[in-house]
Amino acid sequence: MKRNPHRPFTPRPEQMALHPGLSGNDINGLGERAFRRPEVVYWAKDPDDIPHGAVQRWFYTANPPSEVMQDARAGRQVILDAPLPEVTGAPAARAPGDWTAGLASFVEAGVCEMTGVAEMDPAWLFEGAEVAQSRLIVLGVQHDYAGIARAPEVEAGAEVIRQYGRAAGAAKAVAGWIRAQGWEAEPVTGPMAGEITLIPPAIACGFGELGKHGSIINPELGASFRLSGVLTDAPFALTPRRAFGIDAFCMACRVCEDACPPEAIAPDKQWVRGVEKWYVDFDRCLPYFNETHGCGICIAVCPWSRPGVGLSLAAKLARRAARKDG
Template structure:
């Protein structure tokens, strides 16, 4: 039996709800659509006026501005990422695949990020009306400090998110800098306003993990407790393979994030979204609580995979179970 949720019932701020647009965010996301189409940007627009939920996005920042620590954290991020990328070196480096891979892994060794992967860029991941000419996308992941993100939905968790977005942004800038020094163009994408690309699909494609019931990527090492940035490039990196750890099946039988979600936005079963069956979080239910709690993050912190030391054990058990089932066939 689920424990009583201390955040239910949730009554959103009328001042925020006055900004709800006529069109549903679920409609923008393609919920219930049986045919594939490219995604439309629903939130985190570089220019809020470009999206129907732009005023709600502004509300989010107005709310966080009430906490001085957020202004300080965002100012620190601006300073940390305020440097010009170098010009692309004249002669493209002809490196072995092993050398390219080692070059990316150095950023993990230096502590700039915790995960690196590469995927062939797909137009399916590009928001409608945008264009990405590069052939590859380098994905970067940075882990949250669990003790801080576990304070969700308090402001401390939101500050931890800002801190890790800063770390991810710096990592993307440094990776882009290094690629340019090798003679290949590179453009960093930093969150949460990445502009042209939906970040979760390439994170799945490059092996970072699987989509969880709460709508975030779950990685066996870090759970859902990490943030993403990326670099677009034509540099000839080898792609890193997609991974299957049995996480999607685990989510089917788990209700922890469902029960913990204050606005009851997490569905028990997969939904049809732009022609694909996938886990989906009700945007219209989620957003008001998200906006009023500095980004919430309850679902990723209660996820069993996010607890330190738990994910790898779960992955090992699921792998052993899959092996037994295969042997029994």
């Protein structure tokens, strides 16, 4: 096996001095067999609200100033600060299928690469949060592979920030489109935690399956994309969940596991708040993440993320499943 050039990793003492006595894995519910809602463990809008708040603040000072990162953050902030249009007119009466079909125009225009619609599930809300809307539209925007492939260099971190900005712009565009038709709509953007954790609804509405690296794997986009959402009561038709056999693939694959500098990716699924799933060790991952512009190695090296590879892998898994069923 090729030697990992990023191992061994030793966190900087000044960072570790800021870590709380409470494990992020405990906050996330690692090892728990009973269901409970998630809690915000990082990227809180107000860092004072979470135990790891001092570490979150340190993230922004950990690396030398970079023009490419500053430009990416400034561009994202412009998008986040842009006002939403007011709701205008009476609510439009459209068939649910027509509402959902209308989302295709945003993909065709390059606003985003993928859309889906899920029925809002309270299990996706962070502890203490409430939402009244019945529908959650999920939007996906793909990283530029040339940028994310440079992880853990600053260019990869800047690419992530650019796509978070683009995802926010997509959410605002879709929300504005719905508002112009007389329906309330609220964008859900990242990376700062809001009311909803977006990975479970994205899986529920057909974006793909959870991979060993803790990110969704999708045949078209690989693991290299960011999410945003829109909450609304407009009667969109739901989009179905899709399965490709990712569990079996990830069980046999060790690429991200071997590439992870702090060895945070486990070889097997684990119990987390009542669900057995792939999980990345928060306490191991975070120090390296903080010291390398947000890392991104695991999604960059994922075989599904390489351009043109995902669809062929999905077809191969489908043929394998068909032979097994036959």
